[in-house]
Amino acid sequence: MPAVRETVETVRSIDVDAYKYGFVTDIESDKAPKGLREDTVRFISAKKNEPAWLTEWRLDAYRRWLTMREPTWARVDYPPIAYQELYYYSAPKSTEGPRSLAEVDPELLRTYEKLGIPLREQEVLAGVQNARVAVDAVFDSVSVVTTFKEELAKAGVIFCPISEAVQNHPELVPKYLGSVVPVTDNFYATLNSAVFSDGSFVYIPPGVRCPMELSTYFRINEQNTGQFERTLIIADKGSYVSYLEGCTAPKRDENQLHAAVVELIALEDAEIKYSTVQNWYPGDAEGRGGIYNFVTKRGDCREARAKISWTQVETGSAITWKYPSCILRGDESRGEFYSIAISNGRQQVDSGTKMIHLGKNTTSRIISKGIAAGRSENTYRGQVSAHRRASGARNFTNCDSLLIGDRCGAHTVPYIEARNHSAVFEHEATTSKISEDQLFYCMQRGLSGEEATALIVNGFVRDVLQQLPMEFAVEAQKLIAVSLEGSVG
Amino acid sequence: MSTEITQIRTPAEKALISLYTSEKDRLPGNDAVKALRTEAFAEFERSGLPHRRIESWHYTDLRSQLRDAAPLFTAGSSEFEDSLRHVQPKIPEGYALVLLDGVFVPELSDLDDLPEGVSVCSLADVLAKGDAALVERLAPKGLGTGDPALSLNAALMQGGVVVDVAPGTEVAKPLILLSVMSAGALHAAYHRSLVRIGAGAKLTLFEIVDAVEIGSNQQNGAVVIEVGDGAEVEHLTRISRQGADAVIINSVLASLGANCQYDGFALIADGGLVRRQIFLRFNGEHSTAGIRGLSLLSGKRHADTTLVVDHAMPHCTSREYFKHIVADEATGVYQGKVIVRPHAQKTDGAMKSRALLLSDSASMFNKPELEIFADDVVCGHGATVAQLDEDQLFYLRSRGLPRGEAEQLLLEAFAAEAVEKVRNEGARERLLTYVSDWLAARK
Numbered sequence: 001m002p003a004v005r006e007t008v009e010t011v012r013s014i015d016v017d018a019y020k021y022g023f024v025t026d027i028e029s030d031k032a033p034k035g036l037r038e039d040t041v042r043f044i045s046a047k048k049n050e051p052a053w054l055t056e057w058r059l060d061a062y063r064r065w066l067t068m069r070e071p072t073w074a075r076v077d078y079p080p081i082a083y084q085e086l087y088y089y090s091a092p093k094s095t096e097g098p099r100s101l102a103e104v105d106p107e108l109l110r111t112y113e114k115l116g117i118p119l120r121e122q123e124v125l126a127g128v129q130n131a132r133v134a135v136d137a138v139f140d141s142v143s144v145v146t147t148f149k150e151e152l153a154k155a156g157v158i159f160c161p162i163s164e165a166v167q168n169h170p171e172l173v174p175k176y177l178g179s180v181v182p183v184t185d186n187f188y189a190t191l192n193s194a195v196f197s198d199g200s201f202v203y204i205p206p207g208v209r210c211p212m213e214l215s216t217y218f219r220i221n222e223q224n225t226g227q228f229e230r231t232l233i234i235a236d237k238g239s240y241v242s243y244l245e246g247c248t249a250p251k252r253d254e255n256q257l258h259a260a261v262v263e264l265i266a267l268e269d270a271e272i273k274y275s276t277v278q279n280w281y282p283g284d285a286e287g288r289g290g291i292y293n294f295v296t297k298r299g300d301c302r303e304a305r306a307k308i309s310w311t312q313v314e315t316g317s318a319i320t321w322k323y324p325s326c327i328l329r330g331d332e333s334r335g336e337f338y339s340i341a342i343s344n345g346r347q348q349v350d351s352g353t354k355m356i357h358l359g360k361n362t363t364s365r366i367i368s369k370g371i372a373a374g375r376s377e378n379t380y381r382g383q384v385s386a387h388r389r390a391s392g393a394r395n396f397t398n399c400d401s402l403l404i405g406d407r408c409g410a411h412t413v414p415y416i417e418a419r420n421h422s423a424v425f426e427h428e429a430t431t432s433k434i435s436e437d438q439l440f441y442c443m444q445r446g447l448s449g450e451e452a453t454a455l456i457v458n459g460f461v462r463d464v465l466q467q468l469p470m471e472f473a474v475e476a477q478k479l480i481a482v483s484l485e486g487s488v489g
Numbered sequence: 490m491s492t493e494i495t496q497i498r499t500p501a502e503k504a505l506i507s508l509y510t511s512e513k514d515r516l517p518g519n520d521a522v523k524a525l526r527t528e529a530f531a532e533f534e535r536s537g538l539p540h541r542r543i544e545s546w547h548y549t550d551l552r553s554q555l556r557d558a559a560p561l562f563t564a565g566s567s568e569f570e571d572s573l574r575h576v577q578p579k580i581p582e583g584y585a586l587v588l589l590d591g592v593f594v595p596e597l598s599d600l601d602d603l604p605e606g607v608s609v610c611s612l613a614d615v616l617a618k619g620d621a622a623l624v625e626r627l628a629p630k631g632l633g634t635g636d637p638a639l640s641l642n643a644a645l646m647q648g649g650v651v652v653d654v655a656p657g658t659e660v661a662k663p664l665i666l667l668s669v670m671s672a673g674a675l676h677a678a679y680h681r682s683l684v685r686i687g688a689g690a691k692l693t694l695f696e697i698v699d700a701v702e703i704g705s706n707q708q709n710g711a712v713v714i715e716v717g718d719g720a721e722v723e724h725l726t727r728i729s730r731q732g733a734d735a736v737i738i739n740s741v742l743a744s745l746g747a748n749c750q751y752d753g754f755a756l757i758a759d760g761g762l763v764r765r766q767i768f769l770r771f772n773g774e775h776s777t778a779g780i781r782g783l784s785l786l787s788g789k790r791h792a793d794t795t796l797v798v799d800h801a802m803p804h805c806t807s808r809e810y811f812k813h814i815v816a817d818e819a820t821g822v823y824q825g826k827v828i829v830r831p832h833a834q835k836t837d838g839a840m841k842s843r844a845l846l847l848s849d850s851a852s853m854f855n856k857p858e859l860e861i862f863a864d865d866v867v868c869g870h871g872a873t874v875a876q877l878d879e880d881q882l883f884y885l886r887s888r889g890l891p892r893g894e895a896e897q898l899l900l901e902a903f904a905a906e907a908v909e910k911v912r913n914e915g916a917r918e919r920l921l922t923y924v925s926d927w928l929a930a931r932k
Binding site for chain 2: 073388401403404405406407408409410411412413414415416417418419420421422423424425426427428429430431432433
């Protein structure tokens with residue numbers, strides 16, 4: 001079992017300091033004035049040279065945001081956020097549209113090298129042969145580089161920063177932007193609509209199977225900035241795309257805000273597979289610093305037989321508030337949600353999903369594995385609902401929690417709403433600790449307590465790991481070991 | 490930006506405020522009790538009627554569903570006999586304690602034949618005397634604190650009983666707490682009872698919510714149960730003969746000692762809007778609680794069962810098992826929350842809620858929650874919503890049963906699973922008969 005060996009080796013090789021991505025890149029940046037006013041919104045819009053409709057759209061969102069209140073229903077606890085003390089836009093200075101990699105600031109390239117992100121097109125990820133991944137790298141508020149553009153263009157696939165898409169694809173962006181997560185959806189989504197800076201845009205034309213994995217890598221670098229990216233993925237009739245998202249941030253004593261919006265649209269017979277490995281800085285053992293990850297992710301199976309699958313590995317962030325959802329509008333459409341949420345130290349995770357069954361014979365599946373260690377709180381919050389007309393709706397939910405140590409908490413809050421008698425919903429949840437017998441068995445064979453725990457945890461989350469693309473599965477497995485560092489004994 | 494939204498009072502809320510203002514001096518209690526009532530009502534005024542923004546009332550929006558709050562009404566003594574005649578044949582054998590329109594009526598109750606070790610007194614007397622220690626036990630701390638329906642109950646409670654079962658007493662026949670609404674115009678009753686079961690005692694408690702004639706009454710009743718160390722209690726609840734407009738709120742506040750056993754079962758088949766809420770806490774180790782129930786819902790009924798089971802002590806076991814058959818345009822709600830406190834190691838909790846929807850317009854909302862702070866526990870929950878299995882129907886029909894009969898057979902089996910665990914044999918038989926009658930009458 002190479003995976004086991006890998007895990008054990010990773011556990012062994014962990015530095016004293018578990019978060020490897022906590023360095024700061026010293027790079028000159030161009031920032032918007034501190035705070036949030038109409039001017040800030042106009043500033044961002046002007047920076048991006050946006051058409052008038054989008055500026056208005058942002059301003060409208062901003063005005064709505066002023067009337068909204070921060071949601072408090074999640075099981076997370078944090079001091080009030082001073083929204084006026086944040087920078088809402090920050091961009092590395094030298095990136096006035098690099099034509100090729102050669103023009104990208106070498107400091108940035110080094111950053112991504114350190115993060116292990118292949119920005120050179122011929123590069124191959126460690127351990128995986130012949131895997132090619134097109135990457136869009138987003139640094140603070142802007143996208144710095146997108147690889148493999150030409151090859152993707154040959155297939156008709158559009159993969160570019162959303163700011164570019166706004167300029168070049170007026171036939172697509174206005175039609176779909178905000179159609180899944182409306183401007184007024186919730187406090188953070190509205191804030192994002194007002195100030196979103198960059199993010200990825202993907203369009204897969206009808207009948208095309210995207211020739212490679214698409215990936216976006218988000219990095220927060222600047223101090224006191226919030227990151228507000230916006231991702232829009234459209235899979236036209238009969239197409240397929242697999243999309244990966246990764247994220248890291250430097251170690252800082254302050255809390256940084258990340259409020260992203262992701263919208264997925266799958267048309268007839270299309271399939272979108274969206275995977276996330278979320279590894280924002282989680283704060284130190286005492287809970288100082290770390291990212292507030294308040295993200296709205298939603299997919300819309302708009303037409304018949306569309307399929308959207310979310311896979312997430314949540315290991316970072318001081319606070320995670322995230323519910324990737326599926327609106328199953330098309331008949332026979334399918335939604336899936338696979339999640340591993342690991343919390344350690346003083347992390348707080350409130351995550352889950354929503355499966356909204358609207359069309360006939362729609363199916364969904366939820367597999368959620370929560371692992372709480374240290375003094376963390378880990379909550380699964382999910383909703384499965386069947387509309388009156390959603391005959392034949394089918395859902396299976398399984399959420400398991402594992403507790404490591406007696407100072408953490410694991411909670412399950414499912415909402416199961418059936419308004420149709422032909423709906424069949426099944427829900428099961430368990431909470432337990434790592435069995436002493438299993439630990440004893442592993443340790444008796446020479447593993448240390450920590451190694452044994454990592455091994456058992458990897459077994460616990462295997463159902464979800466299997467859903468990840470290969471490149472990510474390896475990384476996720478390592479991450480799990482790192483996240484649980486120091487939780488035993 | 491964060492302006493407080495000023496609440497607009499609904500007609501029912503206004504009616505409740507004027508009801509309290511006009512009745513507060515007439516309600517039993519000394520000054521200390523009056524102060525508690527004022528405090529409880531102030532709390533209710535702050536929260537208003539529960540609505541969907543209050544998490545524990547998410548699916549039962551009383552604010553929009555309660556159109557008007559009914560006045561209090563007590564039947565004259567001449568009507569007692571009359572009421573009794575209507576109700577008595579329906580009461581199972583046992584020691585009956587009768588509350589008429591929320592007020593304890595000793596004349597109708599079996600006080601004289603009470604067995605040794607069981608003593609009963611009227612809540613109104615207790616409140617009038619205002620024995621501080623006893624009054625405090627009527628609202629156990631940490632059980633249902635802040636619940637708007639309970640605050641309203643505490644402010645307006647008209648009567649009830651205080652029952653003491655001495656340690657070691659085995660009460661042979663069931664104790665029946667019968668709360669009856671008299672006939673006549675729409676009226677409301679608020680009552681609260683305290684049942685204390687001493688160490689090692691054994692008791693079967695029947696709680697029956699009934700009416701002299703089917704009408705649109707409003708009842709808000711609460712039973713506080715203290716189970717002593719090593720005691721065994723079976724608590725059966727039945728809500729019957731309530732009109733389609735009746736609003737019934739039935740709360741149970743139970744605290745369990747060590748090594749004891751509490752089994753609750755409730756049948757909800759009547760009433761327009763029924764909210765049953767159980768708050769249970771383990772105060773001692775090695776105790777077991779079983780909370781079960783069956784809802785048979787037809788018409789436009791709305792029945793909500795909400796549980797909060799608080800494992801505050803280690804080595805306790807809880808089992809929650811609920812079945813719902815939802816027909817026509819009815820709505821079933823199940824919310825179960827199991828809390829395992831940081832030191833409650835070796836907790837064993839299992840919760841299950843299963844629903845069958847029989848019509849296109851029936852709805853079922855399930856919210857089984859786990860809130861766990863201890864690591865050495867085994868906790869799980871399961872929830873299902875479905876319709877009758879076509880394969881099973883096909884099997885029965887292929888053996889010659891007509892569709893209707895096949896359905897009835899399957900539904901009976903489904904419901905019987907919930908009833909099976911009822912220990913009191915007589916009650917179990919009656920429940921099963923009731924289920925088949927209800928199913929037969931549906932067609």
